[in-house]
Amino acid sequence: MKALLCKEHGPPESLVLEDVAAPTPGEGEIRIAIRACGVNYPDILMIAGTYQVRPSLPFSPGFELAGEILEVSDAVTGLQPGQRVAATSTCGAMAEEICVPAESAMPIPDAMDFETAAGFILTYGTSYHALKQRAQLKPGEKLLVLGAGGGVGLTAVELGNLMGAEVYAAASSQEKLDLAASRGAAHLINYAEAGLKEQVRELTGGKGVDIIYDPVGGELFDDCLRSIAWGGRILIIGFAAGTIPSIPANLPLLKGSSVVGVFWGSFVEKEPEESRQNMRELLAWYEQDKLNPCISRTYPLEHAAEAMTALAERQATGKLVVTI
Numbered sequence: 527m528k529a530l531l532c533k534e535h536g537p538p539e540s541l542v543l544e545d546v547a548a549p550t551p552g553e554g555e556i557r558i559a560i561r562a563c564g565v566n567y568p569d570i571l572m573i574a575g576t577y578q579v580r581p582s583l584p585f586s587p588g589f590e591l592a593g594e595i596l597e598v599s600d601a602v603t604g605l606q607p608g609q610r611v612a613a614t615s616t617c618g619a620m621a622e623e624i625c626v627p628a629e630s631a632m633p634i635p636d637a638m639d640f641e642t643a644a645g646f647i648l649t650y651g652t653s654y655h656a657l658k659q660r661a662q663l664k665p666g667e668k669l670l671v672l673g674a675g676g677g678v679g680l681t682a683v684e685l686g687n688l689m690g691a692e693v694y695a696a697a698s699s700q701e702k703l704d705l706a707a708s709r710g711a712a713h714l715i716n717y718a719e720a721g722l723k724e725q726v727r728e729l730t731g732g733k734g735v736d737i738i739y740d741p742v743g744g745e746l747f748d749d750c751l752r753s754i755a756w757g758g759r760i761l762i763i764g765f766a767a768g769t770i771p772s773i774p775a776n777l778p779l780l781k782g783s784s785v786v787g788v789f790w791g792s793f794v795e796k797e798p799e800e801s802r803q804n805m806r807e808l809l810a811w812y813e814q815d816k817l818n819p820c821i822s823r824t825y826p827l828e829h830a831a832e833a834m835t836a837l838a839e840r841q842a843t844g845k846l847v848v849t850i
Contacts, residue, residue, distance in 0.1 A: 529621035530830050533584040535575035538831035538838070541587070549625040556605055556628050557597040562644035562824075563619040564590035565833045565846040566677070567741075567766055572617060573834075581617045587834075588619030588848070592634065592643035602628040610634050612643040614794075620830050622850055629798070632805060635813050642819050645677070645845035650808050650817070651801070652763065652790040653682040656739060657689060658804065659793070660786050661759045665690025667736040670726065670753065672746060673766060674711060675702020677837075677845040680820055682739045684709040688816055694735060696722060698840070705820065705843050722749040730755075734781075739763060747771035751778070758783045766840065820844030 529546045551557045569587040571577035592612045598605055605611070605628055613631035618624050634643045657663045669686040673679035674695035686693045687710025695711035697703050703714040715725045726735060726749075734755035740747060744767025750760050751774065762785065765771075778785055794801045811817045822844035825833040830848045837846055 527622040528827065529586045529618075530588075530827060531584045531586055532573040535573065535583075538570065538573065538834035541573065541831050543828055546621070548623050551597055551599045551625045553599055554601050554627055554629075555599050555625045556595050556602055556611075556631060557623060557625050558591070558593045558611065558613060558631070559596050559623055560591050560593040560619060560621060560850045561640035562592050562850065563588040563830075563848045564645040564648060564677075565825075565830070565837055565848060566590060566648055567764060567837060570834050570838045579616060586618045586621045588621075588830075589615050589617055590644060590648045591615065591619035591624065592640040593850075595631075596623065598628070604628075605631065605633075610636075610640070610643075612647050614647055620827060620848055620850075635809060638812065641821050641824055641847045641849065645821050645847050646808075646812075646819055647805070648790065649678045649681045649845060650685070650819075651794075651805060652678050652788065653685050653739070654804050654808055655790050655793050655801070656761045656763060656788040657682065657685055657691075657737070659800070660788050661737045661739075661761055663689055663691055663737060666692065668692050668694065668730065668734075668755070669737045669739065670694040670696060670715075670735040670750075671706070671711075671739045672696050672717075672722075672742045672750070673740075674706040675699070675843045676741065676766070676840070677842070678741050678763060679739070680706060680709055680844055683711050684817060686739075687711070688811065691737070694726065694729065702843050709818065709820075717746065717749075722746055723752045726753040734758065737761065741766055743767050743771050744769040745771070748774075751781075751783075754781050754783045756782050760785045762787050821847050823847075824849050826850075
């Protein structure tokens with residue numbers, strides 16, 4: 527089978543497409559013919575060797591996928607060959623086949639195509655966990671989303687609006703802000719044109735926002751600390767800007783605010799039933815046409831490095847997906 531391989535740590539252009547042996551499912555696993563793979567920022571960190579998970583070389587990047595079950599091991603119940611599923615894995619999804627634990631896969635609705643399914647689990651799963659469990663968002667609260675035109679940011683805008691928040695979308699271009707507005711953002715902030723904290727102060731009458739969803743990090747994080755309202759919650763999602771910020775501890779003290787970490791992968795591992803319930807609710811909303819995933823561009827497997835480069839350079843709007 528074909529697989530995109532990281533044989534040495536480096537940039538996306540160092541990846542190579544090669545023939546490798548097809549995998550065989552172990553106990554409790556299923557083998558999937560992959561049809562699509564979501565592209566995510568941790569993929570870029572993983573091939574660079576800077577992610578918290580470091581697979582042994584060589585490995586195939588990609589940990590969010592959709593396809594058809596080819597084979598199930600004897601210990602697996604509830605899934606069978608021919609079923610259409612979405613699944614997650616530590617890595618290995620930028621390939622034609624993969625074996626994953628059965629509990630990491632879920633059937634997808636008939637109306638959901640493979641490209642949408644491959645870009646659904648991680649982005650919506652992360653944002654819903656962040657807003658529901660970590661921020662405990664309440665209707666009427668003010669939610670500021672950074673990177674609001676990107677893969678995870680756009681889902682936070684959409685879910686925040688669905689959950690009753692007043693959504694403030696912040697992004698680096700008008701194109702991204704227009705996309706966020708189409709998903710329910712009530713207020714738009716272009717932080718490439720003016721300071722984030724100044725615009726938040728003006729829009730909120732100096733009161734700040736109740737929740738900040740930050741997948742960007744970097745120098746914008748200081749503005750987040752200064753834009754939060756009394757008793758607010760700042761959600762640390764990731765560091766797309768490339769820099770992990772430091773936290774002046776006096777600012778959360780003065781605001782009575784909380785800085786809250788969000789790591790969806792550990793949530794799935796440590797609270798599996800809560801995670802499955804989240805996904806059931808998200809899929810129900812999708813089937814009720816309450817969610818409108820944005821797959822902005824697809825790439826064939828041989829051009830997957832281009833997708834990762836576009837994501838690394840923050841050129842992407844919505845979700846990028848590799849088709850296989």
